[in-house]
Amino acid sequence: MKAKTHRLEVALETILESVDLAENIVTRVSEAAGFGEEDIHKIGMAVREGVVNAYNYGNQQDRRKKIFLTIEFDPERMAVHVLDEGAGFDEADVPDCLAEENLLRTSGRGLFLMRAFMDEFCVRRGPAGGAELVMVKNLPKEASGNGTGPAT
Amino acid sequence: MALRGTCREVGDVAVIDFSGKITLGEGSAVVRKMVRELVEAGRKKILLDLSDVDYIDSSGIGEMVAAYTAVRSANGELKLVHLTRRVHDILQITRLFTVFDVQADEASAMRSFRNAT
Numbered sequence: 001m002k003a004k005t006h007r008l009e010v011a012l013e014t015i016l017e018s019v020d021l022a023e024n025i026v027t028r029v030s031e032a033a034g035f036g037e038e039d040i041h042k043i044g045m046a047v048r049e050g051v052v053n054a055y056n057y058g059n060q061q062d063r064r065k066k067i068f069l070t071i072e073f074d075p076e077r078m079a080v081h082v083l084d085e086g087a088g089f090d091e092a093d094v095p096d097c098l099a100e101e102n103l104l105r106t107s108g109r110g111l112f113l114m115r116a117f118m119d120e121f122c123v124r125r126g127p128a129g130g131a132e133l134v135m136v137k138n139l140p141k142e143a144s145g146n147g148t149g150p151a152t
Numbered sequence: 153m154a155l156r157g158t159c160r161e162v163g164d165v166a167v168i169d170f171s172g173k174i175t176l177g178e179g180s181a182v183v184r185k186m187v188r189e190l191v192e193a194g195r196k197k198i199l200l201d202l203s204d205v206d207y208i209d210s211s212g213i214g215e216m217v218a219a220y221t222a223v224r225s226a227n228g229e230l231k232l233v234h235l236t237r238r239v240h241d242i243l244q245i246t247r248l249f250t251v252f253d254v255q256a257d258e259a260s261a262m263r264s265f266r267n268a269t
Contacts, residue, residue: 016177041238049210052176098247104221106214109246113210116245 005074006033012051012067014059022051022069026080033073034139042117043078043137049110050082050133058084058131075139077119082133083126091123155179155205157186165197165262166190171204174212183212187219187230196228197265201258203234208242220252229253233261 008029012018026047030040051067059065065085072079095102097109115121120136155172168186173179190198200219208216216232223230231253235243243249255261 019176045207045209048175052209052211103247103251104217106218107210109210109213112246113242 003074003076005072008071010069012069014055014061014063014065014067016055018067019048019051019055022067022082023048025069026071029071029073030078030137033078034075035078035137036140039137039140043080046114046117046121046135047080047082049113050080050135053110053133054082054084054086054131057089058086060086077136077138079134079136082135084130085128086130088125088129088131089123155182157182159186159190162199162258162262165199165265166195167199167201167258169201169204173207173209174205174215175207175209176211180211180215183215183219187222191222191226191228196223196226198223198228198230199255199258199261200230200232201234202232202236202239204236206236206238208239213242213246213248217248217251229265231255231261231264233258 008025010022010025012022023044027040027044030043035043047069051069054067055061059067068081068083070081070083091111094111095105095108097103097105097112102108111123114133114135118135119138120134122134124132124134126132155170155174155178157168157170159166159168161167168190170183174183187198200216220230233255234257235254243252243254253264255264
């Protein structure tokens, strides 16, 4: 029998407080899903960076727009989607923050950190436009079988 | 936890002890304000003690880079000491270890400043 996938959807306001709120939500869901402390930290930070990206660059701090956070998990993995209502962007257009000439830039490291902290990461166009950041963390094998309870 | 910073003097070095998270918003603003005030006061040797900072996001990293370049532009030196593991790891994966002068302890940090007194 296929394991049940739990799903949580939250529409966040485009305000600074949503960044902490999203991180807190995903941290609690990660605990329920059975992740260890270090993975929980990484997932929380990746989602934080995703929501910062939506707040600053996607929605450009426009309070009339929303940030849609979707979390899905089953005994094997957790997927987080962060969708904004902006113009969208192409990953290829984002400068490499590790390049020598970019090391002293004061921004542009968010996507890199999401990619570094998660097992899978991609950017795609949302159903109604905007950028949808999709990030996946696999549960360690020993944790599989735990965390099948509801997220809340 | 909101970021707090307290400034103290060790010889001619201004040491800021930070405690909390350096993240988008208030945390980054605290770093910016405190370092800027020191630069504007003409301080050339600034040491940031991060022993109580266990969380820094990309905005916080950006603020640290801005602080570094502001001090350098004023012909000063900015160094870091007592990094927690997580801050250490973030600086390592972002290659900023190659930019910042990171010292293991305060005594060696003091000795490493130019014309240390």
